[in-house]
Amino acid sequence: MQPHEVERLHRDPLDLAAELPLSADEAAYVEAARAPNTLRGYRSDWAEFTTWCERAGRSALPAAGDTISMYLTELARHGAKVGTMSRRLSSIKFAHQLRDLPDPTTGARVVAVWEGIRRTHGAPPEQAAPLMFPELDDVLDRCGQTRTWKTRPPEPDVAGLRDRALLLVGFWGALRRSELAALTVDQLTEHRRGMVLALPRSKTNQRGEQTELVVLPYANRRTRCPVTALGAWLDAAAITSGPVLRKVSRGNRVLDRALHPESINDLVHAAAARAELAGGPYSAHSLRAGFVTYSHLRGASDRAIAHQTRHRSLATLGAYVRVETAWEDNAATQLGL
Template sequence: MSSAVALASAAAVPALSGELSAEALAYAREASAQNTRRAYRAAWQDFTGWCRETGVEPLPAAPETVGSFLAAHASTHKAASLSMRLVAIGQAHRLAGHRLDTGHPAIRETMKGIRRTHGTAPAKKDAAVADVIRDAVSVLAKRPGLRAIRDRALLLVGFAAALRRSELVALDVGDVAFVTEGMILTLRRAKTDQEGRGSEIAIPFGQSERTCPVLALRAWLETAGIETGAVLRSVTRHNSLGASRLSDRDVARVVQETVQAAGCDPATYAGHSLRSGFITEAARRGVAERHIQNQSRHKSLPVLRGYIRRGSLFVDNAAARVGL
């Protein structure tokens, strides 16, 4: 099996490659998000590697082969991860002109048994709620240098705008408009907006100068001398501005490092903790669901309500009123 098939499973249009111009083909390959293509590519490589080790054919694969692969990884991978691998395997087959019946009992019943045995609840990272953010910012305020100023802006803007990591690092100076009430961020593309229609997020001035996201971002841009291009950039070990844009992994690193310095366990936090922290904090404070959704831009209400419910577990809790 050639590596071209593995790449095809992520790129999405090999069947059209003889009919499209190079430019059209490049656009067609962008139909799937980059992170999705990367995940599918890794999943397909995982499957083909297992097939080589066990001496079975990966393409076309028998349903029993796919079921055995899923069972072999059930103790080390979560059900959601296995489901994603199943989708990637099925896509690779379709793109190569083969049909994989994912409803075949060998696959369907195996996945059902895995879900029943191991459960489907995802491992949730802690939400970086307002108290955590304030403590982290207090730690950064004691540190000299450009990096601390950048990290303060990263935490506060990511939290106040309920941004995904990819949205936060994609911000350019041209996407930020400082206005009388605070600032407006323009998101050119988001996870739920793959066609790039764009959206605007308003961030008002904070109640405290130290934790104000508007002042924090302005301070970073002015101190770093950034007038165009990426907003969040690397800082060298000599505390000078680097040229590269931060990655989504850098966001996770900053969150974990700063919450650890503030006394929290970094292993329980991730880059997504900023976004979930905003939703959780807003829910605790009784902010209406529609207003939270307006800031978080969730398309799926069940997903949003999962965060809201978790954040509201102790709000008007019945167990607090039964006299214990």
């Protein structure tokens, strides 16, 4: 393989300016066409694919159908998950589409191999366990309260205040981790019944065609109140603008940097681990799943739940509650054995 071919192989698939006469504004709009997390995934997947192509002596751009089928076969043989392979296919397809090249993932050979892989290696995705009350009470109780030091007086644990706000806002708001990470002060509006969050974008509203409203009601119990927890965190952190949920240093100082969605995932996992909860796995999605499940068990209608979660399909809600409802009116629980 010639040096210029190797360089082209590893080129950023989204760097169209290298091959097409794009203006700066056009290049910026290309970047805006997908969510930042999606673009990061595409770039990572493309780097992995091009490395494999270089090792195998195959062309990555344009890629032939047999290159894709061989790549999928090797991934499957080494134990890659079906979800991972599906994402790689999307990245390869996207890189070709941006250059007006034929989609190499739609040929008969690739389709046949891909269907066989999914049938052979496919498995239900591992779902996050719902995190809800009363277990959520235990998780909140284990968040830090006070930090003690050898060289300065004890202080309120601001990371603990942040974590309580994250957990309660994430639960009551049924928010995704990306929405929690992107939340800013100017999206918060006080209301006589609590607070309203105005989300300009979400997973199902990536183009921001309509602002989505999420309510945070005052809770009867202060320890369960998302508005109280959020206010305590913002006051202690002296946050009046910018990102709501931020990093906290080991020295108990709030940093001017928003939490990354993956960091939010790690914080929820760590909070559940501190409470030594059974079951799992627990992640940031456990808060959203917990809201749906808890609301259903408390008698809320699917339409009312979807009003808060912003699900476009009511059928999707069933995936969150099926484990709990499987026990309802089931003959296996009535055998008396």
